[in-house]
Amino acid sequence: MTKLAIITGAAGGIGQALLAEFAEAGHRLVAVDLPGSHVADLVSRFGDHHLSREVDLGDEAQIAAFWSWLDSQSDRVDILANNAALGPTMAPTLNTPLSDFRSTFQVNLYGPFAMAREAAKRMKPGGAIVNTASQAGVLGNPRRNAYAASKAALISMTKSLAAEWASKGIRVTAVAPGYIRTPMVAELERTGKADLSLVRQRVPLGRIGRPDEIAAMIGFLASPQARYITGSVVAVDGGWQAFNQPGHAHPPVAGTPAEELARPAARQGSRVVLITGAGRGIGAATARRFAQGGDILVLADREGAEARAAELGPQHLGMTVDLTDEAAVTGLFDTIRARFGRLDVLVNNAAVADHFRPAFDQTGADLSRTMEVNVTGAFLCARESLRLMPEGEGVIVNLGSINTFLPFAPRHAYGASKAAIDVLTRCLAAELGPEGRRVVTVAPGYIRTPGTGDLEAQGRIDTAAIRRRIPMGDMGRPEDIAEAVWFSASQKASYFSGAILYVDGGWTSFGNAGDASPGDFDL
Missing domain, CATH: 3.40.50.720 (NAD(P)-binding Rossmann-like Domain)
Structure with missing residues (x-):
């Protein structure tokens, strides 16, 4: 049966890769991004039966209007990829206006929460919500206060929603990407806020990730093959968090590795x-x-x-x-x-x-x-x-x-x-x-x-x-x-x-007193 998959932030690097990932899986797409993003043109490449909507996820009224519109288009929601986000401003703490701090949370936390809440109301057992978090939500970085804190909050919310909605048959997970070659990262490099040659030396695999590598993990977590995975937050960072010593994790890399720019040809033959x-x-x-x-x-x-x-x-x-x-x-x-x-x-x-x-x-x-x-x-x-x-x-x-x-x-x-x-x-x-x-x-x-x-x-x-x-x-x-x-x-x-990668039915996401479930139903 064709599933309906909503992808927010669909015009960005990971968002476009998600469109391709879910289209390849045979799902009907609902592409969502900011006004002026031309997201309709992007999703039209996959067929005329897909949907799109321009929405500012920092505006609750626009989110409400989106769901009213979607209800007129479809009677079901199966997958939500909560991918939209505001990137880090990289401003020093003393130079960060409170309005910037608040707007980051509005888009990176409140928006995903509202989208997840409304999606879950419309999901049947088997529904899946996957949030795009960040390694910034796990490891501290200077000048990323609002972004990092919002992603840490999203990680915590992923686990609490997973524990609450597991009994409804709805799974909630998250992916925490490291550095990925997206327009956001490209802008950090262009403005001198990130030196990608140094980043590559900090990653054991020696390169920045590709958007399709994040989309693939999100696609797996949203699939029936991941039916016992909920509350899990999976780091997809080339080994960044595994490296813990002075110096470089990888020797200097000349230029941009080919594998950073394009997916290698599929392996042929048996392993x-x-x-x-x-x-x-x-x-x-x-x-x-x-x-x-x-x-x-x-x-x-x-x-x-x-x-x-x-x-x-x-x-x-x-x-x-x-x-x-x-x-x-x-x-x-x-x-x-x-x-x-x-x-x-x-x-x-x-x-x-x-x-x-x-x-x-x-x-x-x-x-x-x-x-x-x-x-x-x-x-x-x-x-x-x-x-x-x-x-x-x-x-x-x-x-x-x-x-x-x-x-x-x-x-x-x-x-x-x-x-x-x-x-x-x-x-x-x-x-x-x-x-x-x-x-x-x-x-x-x-x-x-x-x-x-x-x-x-x-x-x-x-x-x-x-x-x-x-x-x-x-x-x-x-x-x-x-x-x-x-x-x-x-x-x-x-x-x-x-x-x-925890495959535990949400065990490691439950930190409350008492029972996590009635324990009287079968998966």
């Missing part, structure tokens, strides 16, 4: 993908997703990997491997080298739960068991994968957890291991970005896996209480994680590195 912990649960679902995409798989696990590979086809390889045994792991990679000659993607999924013992009853051996599999094994696979990845290529996807963000007692070892994975991702992304390699974390919430079933059967988790704690009211499916991993490893995620 070779290693998935650890692939015998069941999330690993098995991830293997199926990559196989559907035409990739060649190497599946590794303590048990079940060989049978899983055989189910998927004779071109795939399954191996029984103990990831805590260095000799066994290097043997795995020797086999990959001999059979395939390279490795394109590593999915570090293998993990074990802890013993749920109180700290007084836990020993160093308990901690070591969890850390060896969940962290040391992941590091070992990452290290060895680099020897097989073609020069200038390669993606590593590490599986994290909501425990990274909110550790659970008494699951001290598991939480520590997943926190370590998150920062390991950042360290690797900062180091490997200059080599053209990406490293990301996908962090599941509670997922209905055989492992979760085992914990429930042993009385170690209360699934009814867990469902009430999840804004979306239910656990996710292994396929939800598989879709996120698949997208993260794809060319469409080419500027997503050093960051974390």
